[in-house]
Amino acid sequence: MVETPLLDDINSPDDLRKLNQEQLxxxxxxxxxxxxDSLSKxxxxxxxxxxxxxxxxxxxxxxxxxYDRIVWDVGHQAYGHKLLTGRREKFNTNRKFGGLSGFxxxxxxxxxxxxxxxxxxxxxxxxxxxxxxxMKKEFPRRNVVAVIGDASIGGxxxxxxxxxxxxxxxxxxxxxxxxxMSIDRNVGSLNSYLARITTSRGYNTLRxxxxxxxxxxxLISESLRGKVLRFNNSVKSLLSSQQNxxxxxxxxxxxxxxxxxxxxxxxxxxxxxxxxxxxxxxLCTIKGKGYEPAERDPATWHAPGKFNAETGERELIDxxxxxxxxxxxxxNTLLELAKQNERIVGVTAAMPSGTSMSVMQExxxxxxxxxxxxxxxAVTFSGGLAKDGMRPYCAIxxxxxxxxxxxxxxxxxxQRLPVTFCIDRAGLVGEDGATHHGAFxxxxxxxxxxxxxSSPRDEHWLRNLLYTAQCEDxxxxxxxxxxxxxxxxxxxNKMHKVEIGKGEMLSNGxxxxxxSIGPIAFDAMQAIxxxxxxxxxxVAHFDMVFLxxxxxxxxxxxxKINCPVITIEDGTVKGGLASAVLEWFNQHGYVSKVYSxxxxxxxxxxxxxxxxxxxxxxxxxxxxxxxxxxKNDNK
Numbered sequence: 001m002v003e004t005p006l007l008d009d010i011n012s013p014d015d016l017r018k019l020n021q022e023q024l025x026x027x028x029x030x031x032x033x034x035x036x037d038s039l040s041k042x043x044x045x046x047x048x049x050x051x052x053x054x055x056x057x058x059x060x061x062x063x064x065x066x067y068d069r070i071v072w073d074v075g076h077q078a079y080g081h082k083l084l085t086g087r088r089e090k091f092n093t094n095r096k097f098g099g100l101s102g103f104x105x106x107x108x109x110x111x112x113x114x115x116x117x118x119x120x121x122x123x124x125x126x127x128x129x130x131x132x133x134x135m136k137k138e139f140p141r142r143n144v145v146a147v148i149g150d151a152s153i154g155g156x157x158x159x160x161x162x163x164x165x166x167x168x169x170x171x172x173x174x175x176x177x178x179x180x181m182s183i184d185r186n187v188g189s190l191n192s193y194l195a196r197i198t199t200s201r202g203y204n205t206l207r208x209x210x211x212x213x214x215x216x217x218x219l220i221s222e223s224l225r226g227k228v229l230r231f232n233n234s235v236k237s238l239l240s241s242q243q244n245x246x247x248x249x250x251x252x253x254x255x256x257x258x259x260x261x262x263x264x265x266x267x268x269x270x271x272x273x274x275x276x277x278x279x280x281x282x283l284c285t286i287k288g289k290g291y292e293p294a295e296r297d298p299a300t301w302h303a304p305g306k307f308n309a310e311t312g313e314r315e316l317i318d319x320x321x322x323x324x325x326x327x328x329x330x331x332n333t334l335l336e337l338a339k340q341n342e343r344i345v346g347v348t349a350a351m352p353s354g355t356s357m358s359v360m361q362e363x364x365x366x367x368x369x370x371x372x373x374x375x376x377x378a379v380t381f382s383g384g385l386a387k388d389g390m391r392p393y394c395a396i397x398x399x400x401x402x403x404x405x406x407x408x409x410x411x412x413x414x415q416r417l418p419v420t421f422c423i424d425r426a427g428l429v430g431e432d433g434a435t436h437h438g439a440f441x442x443x444x445x446x447x448x449x450x451x452x453x454s455s456p457r458d459e460h461w462l463r464n465l466l467y468t469a470q471c472e473d474x475x476x477x478x479x480x481x482x483x484x485x486x487x488x489x490x491x492x493n494k495m496h497k498v499e500i501g502k503g504e505m506l507s508n509g510x511x512x513x514x515x516s517i518g519p520i521a522f523d524a525m526q527a528i529x530x531x532x533x534x535x536x537x538x539v540a541h542f543d544m545v546f547l548x549x550x551x552x553x554x555x556x557x558x559x560k561i562n563c564p565v566i567t568i569e570d571g572t573v574k575g576g577l578a579s580a581v582l583e584w585f586n587q588h589g590y591v592s593k594v595y596s597x598x599x600x601x602x603x604x605x606x607x608x609x610x611x612x613x614x615x616x617x618x619x620x621x622x623x624x625x626x627x628x629x630x631k632n633d634n635k
Contacts, residue, residue, distance in 0.1 A: 001037065002033045002034065002036075002037045003033075004030035004031075004033055004034050005030070006019070006023060006026050006027050006030050007027060007030035007031060007034055007083065007088065008030075008088075010027070010083075010084055010088075011086055011088070012084075012085065012086055013060040013061075013065045013066075013084055013085065013111070016057070016060050016061055016084055017060070017061055019061075021061075021263065021266060024057055024058075024061065024262045024263070024266070025262055025263075027057055028053045028054055028057055028262055029290075031053050031056075031057070031080045031083055031084075032050060032053055032289075032290040032291070034083060034088070034091075035049060035050060035079055035080070035083075036050075036290075036291055036309050037309055038091055038092065038094075039079075040306060040307050040308065040309040041092075041306065042092055042094060042095070042096070043095075043303065043304065043305045043306055044079065044094055044095055044102055044303065044431075045076040045077075045079070045102065045302065045303050046288070046291075046294060046301050046302070046303065046304055047287045047288035047294045047298045047301040047302050047304075048076035048077040048149075048179075048287060048302065049076065049077050049078065049079035049080055050287070050288050050289050050290055050291055050294060051077065051177075051179050051259075051285045051286055051287040051288060051289045051298075052077035052078075052080060052147075052177055052259075052285065053080050053289065053290070054259060054260050054261070054262040054265055054285075055077075055147070055175065055177060055259055055265060055283060055285065056077075056078075056080040056081050056084065057080070057084070057262060058262060058265040058266045058269055059145060059147070059175075059269070060081075060084050060085075061266060062266055062269040062270055062273060063143055063145065063269075063273070064143075065085075065111055066110045066111045066113070067142060068142060068143040068144070068145070069113045069126065069129050069142065069143070069144040069145065070111070070113060070145050070147060071113050071114050071116075071122045071125050071126040071129070071144070071145065071146045071147065072104050072112075072114075072116045072122060072147050073116060073119060073120065073121065073122035073123075073146065073147060073148040073149060073152045073158075074103075074116055074117065074118070074119050074149065074152060075102075075103035075104045075116035075117060076103075076302075077147070077149070077177065078103070078104050078116065079091075079094075081104070081111070082094075082100065082109075085109055085111035085112075086109065086111075087100060087108075087109065095431035095432070095433070095606050096431070096606070096607060096608070097605075097606070097607025097608060097611040097612070097615075098605075098607070099606070101433055101434075101605065101606055102431060102432060102433060102606060103115070103116050103117045103432075103433065103435055104116040113125075113129070114126075114129075115435065116435075117399075117432075117433075117434070117435020117436060118399070118400065118403065118435060119149075119151070119152040119155050119373045120148070120152045120153070120154075120155030120156070120157040120158040120373060121157060122146040122147060122148050122152070122158075122161075123146045123148060123157075123158050123161030123162060123165065123172075123174055124157055124158075124160065124161035124164075125146070126144045126145065126146035126161075126172055126174075127144075127146075127161055127164060127165050127168070127170060127172050129142075129144045130142075130144040130170040130171060130172040131168055131169070131170050134169060134170060134171070141171070141274075143171065143173065143273060144171070144172055144173070145172075145173045145174075145175060146161075146172065146173070146174045146175065147175045147177060148174065148175070148176060148177065149176075149177050149178075149179070150176065150177070150178040150179065150180060151350060151372065151373055152373055153176060154372045154373055154374065155372075155373045155374060156374060156376060156377070162174070162246070162249055162251060162278075163249055165251060165278040166249045166250040166251050166278060167250075170277075170278055171275070171276055171277065171278070172278045172279070173272070173273075173278075173279050173280075173281065174251075174278070174279065174280045174281070175280075175281045175283060176255075176280055176281065176282045176283065177259065177283055177285055178256065178259070178282060178283060178284050178285065179259075179284075179285045179286060179287040179298070180287075246280050251278045251279065251280055252275070252277060252278065252279040252280065253279075253280050253282065254268065254272060254279065254280065254281045254282065255280075255281055255282025255283065255284075256282040256283065256284045257281070257282065257283050257284070258283075258284060259283035259284050259285035259286075260285060260286065260289055265283065268281065269281070287301075287302075288301050291312070292312065293307075293312035299353065300314075321489055322485070322489060323459070323485045323486045323487055323488055323489050323491065324459070324485065324486060324491055325356070325483075325484060325485050325486075326424075326459070326462060326481040326482060326483070326484065326485070326486055327354070327355055327356040327424055327481075327483075328356045328359075329459045329462055329463065329486060329491050330355070330356055330357075330395070330422055330424070330462065330466065330481070331355070331356025331357055331358065331359035331360065332356075332359055332492075333462070333463045333466050333467075333495075334346060334357065334359070334360050334393055334422075334466065335359050335360040335363055335364070337466060337467060337470060338360055338364060338367060341391065341470055343389060343390050343391045343470075344367070344390075344391045344392075344393065344470060345367045345368070345369065345385060345390050345391070345392050345393070346360050346361065346367065346368040346369065346392070346393050346395065347368075347369045347371065347378050347381060347382045347385070347392050347393070347394045347395070348368075348369075348370055348371070348378065348394070348395045348396065349370075349371055349372065349373060349374055349375045349377075349378040349396055349400065350370060350371075350372050350373045350374075351370075351395070351396070351397065351400075351424075352368070352370050354397070354424070355395040355396070355397075355422070355424050357370075357395050369381070375396055375400050375401060375403040375404040375407075376403060376404045376406070376407045377407075378394055378396060378404065379394060379396075379401075379404040379407035379408055379411060379412060379419070380407045380411040380412075382394040382412070382419045383407075383411040383412045383415070383417050383419060385419075386412070386417040386418050386419050387415070387417055391418060391420070391469075391470050392419050392420065393420045393422055393466075393469075394419055394420065394421055394422065395422040395424060396421070396422075396423065396424070397423075397424050397425040397436070397438065398423045398424065398425050398426045398427075398438025398439075398440075398441040398480065399425065399429075399435065399436050399437060399438050399439075399440075401421070401423060401441060402440065402441075402444065405444060408421075408445070408448065408451075408476070409448055412476050413448045413449060413450045413451055413475070413476050414450075416450045416475035416476070417475065417476065418469075418473050418474060418475060418476070418477070419476050419477075420466070420469040420470070420476075420477045420478075420479065421476065421477070421478040421479065422466075422479055422481075423438070423441050423478055423479065423480040423481070424481065424483070425438045425482070425483045426438040426441055426455065426480035426481055426482055426518070426570070426571070427439070427480075427482045427483075427518065427520075427570030427571060427599075428482075428570060428599065428604065428609060428612045428613065428616070428618075429482075429483045430483065430606070430607065430608060430609050430612065431606050431607065431608065432606065433604070433605050433606030433607075434603040434604060434605055434606070437599070437603075437604055438480070438482075438571070439571055439572045439599045439604070440571070440572055440575075441478070441480055441571065442455075442480065442517075442547050442569065442571045442572075442575070442576040442577065443571065443572050443574060443575025443576045443579070444575070445478055445548075446547060446548050446575060446576065446579075446580065447575075448476075450475045450476060451475075451476050451478060451548060452474055452475065452476065452477045452478065452500060452546070452548060452549070453478045453480070453546065453547040453548040454477070454478065454479050454480070454545055454546050454547070455479070455480045455481065455517045455518035455545070455547065456479065456481060456518070456519075456545070457516075457518060457519050457521040457522070457543050457545075458486055458487055458488055458519065459486040459487070459488050459491035459493075460488065460491070460493040461498075461545065462479070462481055462486075463491075463492075463493060463495045464493075464495055464496055464497070464498050465479045465498065466479065466495075467495035467496065467497065468497045468498050468500070471497050474500065480518070481518075481519075482518070482519055482570065484609070486519070487519075487522065498545075500546065500549065501546050501549035501550065501551055502545065502546070502551055502553075503542050503543055503544040503545045503546065503551040503554050504542065504543045504545060505540070505541070505542050505554075506521065506525065506541040506542065506543055507525075507528060507539060507540060507541040508538075508540055509537075509538035509539040509540035509541070510538050510540070510561055510563060511537045511538040511539060511563055511631050511634075512531075512537060512538075512539045512540070512563055512564050512565075512566060512627055512630050512631055512634075513539070513540045513541075513542070513558040513561055513563055513564070513565045513566070514528060514539055514540065514541045514542070514565075514566045514568060514623075514627070515542050515544055515554070515558065515565065515566070515567050515568070515577065515581060516541070516542070516543055516544065516567075516568040516569070517543070517544045517545065517547060517568075517569050517577050518569065518570055519570070520568055520569065520570045520618065521541075521543050521568075523568075523613070523618065523619060523620045523623060524541060524568050524620075524623055525541065526620035526623075526624075527620045527621070527623035527624035527627055528541055528627065530620075530624050531624055531627045531628065531631075535628060535631070537627060537628070537631050539627060540558070540561065540563075542554050542558070544577065547576065547577055547580060548580070550580050550581075550584065552584065555581065555584050555585070555588075556588075558592070559585060559588070559590040559592060562592065563592070563634065564592065564593045564594075564595065564630035564631070564633065564634050565581065565592050565593065565594045565595070566594075566595045566596075566597060566623075566626055566627065566630060567581050567594060567595070567596050567597065567598070568597045568598065568618070568623060569597070569598040570598065570599070570618065571598055571599055572598060572599045572600075572601065573596040573597070573598035573599065573600065573601070574601050576598060577598070578594065578596035578598060581594060582594055593630070593633065593634070595626050595629070595630055597617060597618055597622070597623060597626060598616070598618065599616055599618075600616060600617075604616065
């Protein structure tokens with residue numbers, strides 16, 4: 001274990017605030033040592049938290065948390081926050097089944113003020129808290145701070161929050177943690193703007209004093225404040241030949257400051273802490289700060305897996321002769337199809353490497369569009385491309401696609417536009433937990449007219465579905481696939497078109513019928529084989545492939561067998577395959593007993609996949625037990 005003498009005595013921010021300010025640099029060093037040692041053995045989000053250490057320490061040192069609120073955006077950078085708020089001893093359980101969440105979670109600590117897992121929500125949430133505090137006339141004043149990164153602030157919700165903050169009475173402080181990075185390199189004009197923005201500290205101090213003096217002499221009122229701000233901002237822009245986008249929205253701007261100067265951050269926070277009105281403090285940080293390999297390659301070290309803390313050597317998995325990840329099969333197949341079809345383009349929302357669209361991006365950069373953390377825009381942009389003849393493949397994680405639901409309906413499905421939604425991380429995803437599980441995509445897409453929804457059980461089916469999507473103008477075509485590897489080292493089959501809405505029989509039987517969708521078919525196969533060998537149960541198994549349109553011939557055949565039916569899906573049982581089968585049986589007058597296996601109607605915490613599958617009753621042993629139960633119930 002590394003020695004972290006000051007950190008060892010900090011069990012709450014109250015302990016931190018008892019230290020002299022001169023001791024804070026050592027606290028920061030202790031946190032970095034702890035994170036390097038811990039995360040080298042128990043992987044997590046590394047570079048973001050390393051870059052936010054001084055910011056985190058300064059916030060808890062200056063503000064009276066938890067009375068004062070800190071709202072983290074995404075939460076990748078919040079590990080130091082967890083260490084300072086009583087969770088140091090439990091940090092070895094981070095992202096493990098039954099342990100700490102990898103993200104801020106109010107159920108875990110009173111210091112975690114809001115759920116953080118999806119980008120760009122911190123400003124809106126913090127503004128709500130600030131307004132609520134003002135409405136309740138809380139005393140002493142409750143300070144509310146939103147911490148947002150330079151990638152997240154490019155999201156539409158962040159700008160909606162800033163715009164609203166400028167038009168409501170509040171004292172919200174927004175801290176912009178600017179490391180010029182997201183997971184992949186930031187894109188867009190806002191990022192370029194942040195990289196060069198400057199402002200005058202002296203000007204801000206002078207303006208604040210002038211405003212206070214005018215108000216004290218009753219020469220200005222709150223109703224005139226906005227007009228004066230706009231006038232001052234115009235004068236400032238004229239003199240500096242630069243328009244500050246935030247002050248253009250009537251939000252006070254301070255910075256940029258060195259985000260690794262702990263004393264400087266404490267000083268400026270104390271100066272602006274009690275100011276009235278919304279403010280933005282711009283801090284420039286280095287992702288991976290304090291660990292040279294991470295500073296050198298922050299994208300790789302966003303979540304590097306296990307590594308040697310002393311040498312920085314990452315523990316790499318030998319991929320020789322092993323199946324590819326589903327995302328890599330997608331990425332390589334998309335490039336293969338794009339070479340054949342010049343109308344194919346790729347669209348992703350800040351995740352080219354996370355979805356492996358980077359494969360096509362490297363080969364055909366002019367045909368791949370990374371739109372940043374803007375999933376709604378990604379979908380509507382894809383709709384516009386499709387409207388004028390292109391064939392966009394829009395790759396977004398399942399849980400992030402939720403943010404674009406209206407855009408899917410209004411801007412794609414309503415017009416029956418041929419956008420192929422490549423839904424990565426569908427189903428349970430493991431250690432990232434409730435905010436990242438792709439539990440709902442089948443349920444929320446199934447209600448949308450014109451939508452085709454499919455889920456391949458293996459790599460060959462994934463390739464065939466990707467190929468099929470561009471063969472005809474089917475309209476919106478969703479292909480969902482999980483995180484992790486497939487099963488076929490020989491993944492590169494000769495692609496062919498498949499019939500829309502047609503599944504496949506995998507085994508015949510008369511005692512029980514199993515309907516599965518997606519790779520969970522293989523867990524079902526193991527259970528079926530065991531039930532056959534040990535209990536002589538005859539099980540019919542169908543891979544549905546398509547949730548919508550569903551294969552009615554299979555459903556009719558199953559219904560006529562007149563045996564118990566088990567539906568299996570790596571998605572919520574509410575609204576997905578189980579619901580579709582029950583609806584069809586009811587509409588056609590069949591009364592077969594249906595047992596539903598899938599993600600239960602609750603949010604599932606973090607953990608390794610084997611534990612999560614067992615917890616949800618989706619592992620092969622649980623499926624086997626349901627097969628036995630179904631057979632016995634039918635006697």
